[in-house]
Amino acid sequence: MIEIKEATVEDVNTLAPLFDAYRVFYEQQSDVEGAKQFLKDRLINQESYILLALENDSGIGFTQIYPLFSSVSMQQLHVLNDLFVLAESRGKGVAGQLLEKAKDYAIQHGSKGLSLETHKDNPAQNLYERLGWEKDEEYLHYFWSSKTA
Numbered sequence: 001m002i003e004i005k006e007a008t009v010e011d012v013n014t015l016a017p018l019f020d021a022y023r024v025f026y027e028q029q030s031d032v033e034g035a036k037q038f039l040k041d042r043l044i045n046q047e048s049y050i051l052l053a054l055e056n057d058s059g060i061g062f063t064q065i066y067p068l069f070s071s072v073s074m075q076q077l078h079v080l081n082d083l084f085v086l087a088e089s090r091g092k093g094v095a096g097q098l099l100e101k102a103k104d105y106a107i108q109h110g111s112k113g114l115s116l117e118t119h120k121d122n123p124a125q126n127l128y129e130r131l132g133w134e135k136d137e138e139y140l141h142y143f144w145s146s147k148t149a
Contacts, residue, residue: 002094004101007050007062009043012036014059015052022062022084049078051101053085053094061085063098065105065114075112078105083116083124095124099131117141 007015016035024030042048042064053061064082069075080102085094106114116133118124129135 001055002060002092002097003054004097005052005054007039007043007052009040011050011052011059012040012043014054015039015050015062018059018062018084018086019082021086022082025084048081049105051098051105053089053098055089055092060089061094061098063102065102068115070112073112076110077112078102078109078114080114080116095127096131099127099133103131 005011013036016032016039019035019039020030020032023035039050043050047066049065051063051065052059061084062082063080063084065078066081068077068079070077080099083095083098085098102114105111114133116128118128125135
């Protein structure tokens with residue numbers, strides 16, 4: 001049975017290996033201790049909301065949501081920044097459950113909606129669209145790097 005729960009600081013040791021695997025997937029160096037501190041800081045400072053997927057009390061996936069604000073609409077919105085499910089747990093509907101719980105969170109917090117970005121080759125696009133996410137064909141996204149990190 002898969003359980004989706006709101007993560008707390010007490011879940012950092014379960015979350016950190018998942019977060020580290022997510023970062024490694026994106027070609028970052030493994031740093032489990034750094035992952036623990038990063039997640040702990042986000043949770044303690046209430047800077048993100050994390051949903052943790054558990055199967056038989058073992059962490060198998062997570063999503064992390066950050067708050068933003070729209071000046072144009074003068075509303076809060078949220079960015080679903082991270083979504084990860086262990087390879088051996090894929091195909092069980094875990095990502096879909098995490099996405100649906102993320103929608104519930106946005107609704108409960110009066111959010112304008114959720115935003116996410118993904119690589120143009122990511123096969124999860126089919127899941128996003130099946131769950132009602134709409135691809136933005138109107139706006140371009142740019143990024144400036146300070147080159148400090």
